[in-house]
Amino acid sequence: xxxxxxxxxxxxEARKLEAPESSYVASLYHKGLNKILEKxxxxxxxxxxxxxxxxxxxxxxxxxxxxxxxxxxxMVMLAALNASPDQVLAELERRFGLSGLDEKASRNR
Numbered sequence: 001x002x003x004x005x006x007x008x009x010x011x012x013e014a015r016k017l018e019a020p021e022s023s024y025v026a027s028l029y030h031k032g033l034n035k036i037l038e039k040x041x042x043x044x045x046x047x048x049x050x051x052x053x054x055x056x057x058x059x060x061x062x063x064x065x066x067x068x069x070x071x072x073x074x075m076v077m078l079a080a081l082n083a084s085p086d087q088v089l090a091e092l093e094r095r096f097g098l099s100g101l102d103e104k105a106s107r108n109r
Contacts (some may be wrong), residue, residue, distance in 0.1 A: 009084060033080055033081070036073070036076055040074055043066065046069065047063070047070045049066075050063040050065070051063055
Protein backbone atom coordinates (compact mmCIF):
# COMPACT_ATOMS: atom_id res chain seq x y z
CA UNK A 1 0.00 0.00 0.00
CA UNK A 2 1.25 3.50 -0.68
CA UNK A 3 2.57 5.43 2.27
CA UNK A 4 -0.26 7.96 1.94
CA UNK A 5 -2.94 5.25 2.08
CA UNK A 6 -1.22 3.56 5.01
CA UNK A 7 -0.90 6.82 6.93
CA UNK A 8 -4.49 7.77 6.21
CA UNK A 9 -5.71 4.35 7.33
CA UNK A 10 -3.79 4.73 10.61
CA UNK A 11 -5.36 8.15 11.22
CA UNK A 12 -8.84 6.82 10.43
CA GLU A 13 -8.35 3.94 12.87
CA ALA A 14 -7.18 6.35 15.58
CA ARG A 15 -10.23 8.55 15.05
CA LYS A 16 -12.48 5.65 16.07
CA LEU A 17 -11.37 6.21 19.65
CA GLU A 18 -11.93 9.97 19.70
CA ALA A 19 -14.92 12.00 20.79
CA PRO A 20 -17.27 13.02 17.97
CA GLU A 21 -16.60 16.71 18.52
CA SER A 22 -12.84 16.21 18.13
CA SER A 23 -12.76 15.62 14.37
CA TYR A 24 -14.84 15.27 11.24
CA VAL A 25 -14.03 11.56 10.94
CA ALA A 26 -14.83 10.89 14.59
CA SER A 27 -18.18 12.61 14.06
CA LEU A 28 -18.90 10.38 11.03
CA TYR A 29 -18.13 7.26 13.06
CA HIS A 30 -20.39 8.53 15.81
CA LYS A 31 -23.25 9.13 13.35
CA GLY A 32 -22.95 5.56 12.11
CA LEU A 33 -22.57 3.62 8.91
CA ASN A 34 -25.61 5.09 7.18
CA LYS A 35 -24.15 8.61 7.42
CA ILE A 36 -20.80 7.34 6.11
CA LEU A 37 -22.55 5.62 3.21
CA GLU A 38 -24.48 8.80 2.48
CA LYS A 39 -21.18 10.67 2.23
CA UNK A 40 -19.70 8.02 -0.09
CA UNK A 41 -22.75 8.32 -2.33
CA UNK A 42 -22.62 12.11 -2.30
CA UNK A 43 -18.93 12.10 -3.21
CA UNK A 44 -19.53 9.52 -5.96
CA UNK A 45 -22.14 11.78 -7.57
CA UNK A 46 -19.88 14.81 -7.26
CA UNK A 47 -17.05 12.83 -8.88
CA UNK A 48 -19.28 11.83 -11.78
CA UNK A 49 -20.36 15.43 -12.33
CA UNK A 50 -16.76 16.63 -12.19
CA UNK A 51 -15.79 14.00 -14.78
CA UNK A 52 -18.54 15.17 -17.08
CA UNK A 53 -17.38 18.79 -16.67
CA UNK A 54 -13.73 17.76 -17.23
CA UNK A 55 -14.62 16.12 -20.50
CA UNK A 56 -16.05 19.41 -21.77
CA UNK A 57 -13.55 21.84 -20.22
CA UNK A 58 -10.39 19.76 -20.23
CA UNK A 59 -9.75 20.99 -16.67
CA UNK A 60 -9.00 18.17 -14.24
CA UNK A 61 -8.61 20.01 -10.92
CA UNK A 62 -12.21 19.50 -9.76
CA UNK A 63 -12.17 15.87 -10.89
CA UNK A 64 -8.98 15.18 -8.94
CA UNK A 65 -10.36 16.92 -5.86
CA UNK A 66 -13.68 15.08 -5.97
CA UNK A 67 -11.94 11.74 -6.58
CA UNK A 68 -9.78 12.38 -3.52
CA UNK A 69 -12.96 13.05 -1.51
CA UNK A 70 -14.49 9.82 -2.81
CA UNK A 71 -11.42 7.77 -1.97
CA UNK A 72 -11.23 9.39 1.48
CA UNK A 73 -14.85 8.63 2.34
CA UNK A 74 -14.50 5.12 0.90
CA MET A 75 -11.59 4.57 3.26
CA VAL A 76 -13.69 5.85 6.17
CA MET A 77 -16.34 3.29 5.15
CA LEU A 78 -13.77 0.49 5.01
CA ALA A 79 -12.36 1.43 8.41
CA ALA A 80 -15.85 1.62 9.92
CA LEU A 81 -16.35 -1.98 8.81
CA ASN A 82 -12.91 -3.05 10.04
CA ALA A 83 -11.62 -3.54 6.51
CA SER A 84 -8.29 -2.34 5.25
CA PRO A 85 -7.15 -0.66 2.05
CA ASP A 86 -4.62 -3.52 1.90
CA GLN A 87 -7.55 -5.87 1.28
CA VAL A 88 -8.77 -3.75 -1.62
CA LEU A 89 -5.27 -3.53 -3.07
CA ALA A 90 -4.87 -7.30 -2.72
CA GLU A 91 -8.10 -7.78 -4.67
CA LEU A 92 -6.89 -5.42 -7.39
CA GLU A 93 -3.59 -7.29 -7.49
CA ARG A 94 -5.45 -10.59 -7.78
CA ARG A 95 -7.32 -9.23 -10.78
CA PHE A 96 -4.20 -7.83 -12.44
CA GLY A 97 -3.44 -9.72 -15.60
CA LEU A 98 -6.94 -11.14 -15.84
CA SER A 99 -9.16 -10.16 -18.69
CA GLY A 100 -11.84 -7.84 -17.35
CA LEU A 101 -14.41 -9.89 -19.20
CA ASP A 102 -13.13 -13.14 -17.68
CA GLU A 103 -13.04 -11.64 -14.18
CA LYS A 104 -16.60 -10.36 -14.50
CA ALA A 105 -17.82 -13.70 -15.85
CA SER A 106 -16.24 -15.51 -12.87
CA ARG A 107 -18.37 -13.42 -10.48
CA ASN A 108 -21.58 -14.50 -12.22
CA ARG A 109 -21.02 -18.20 -11.63
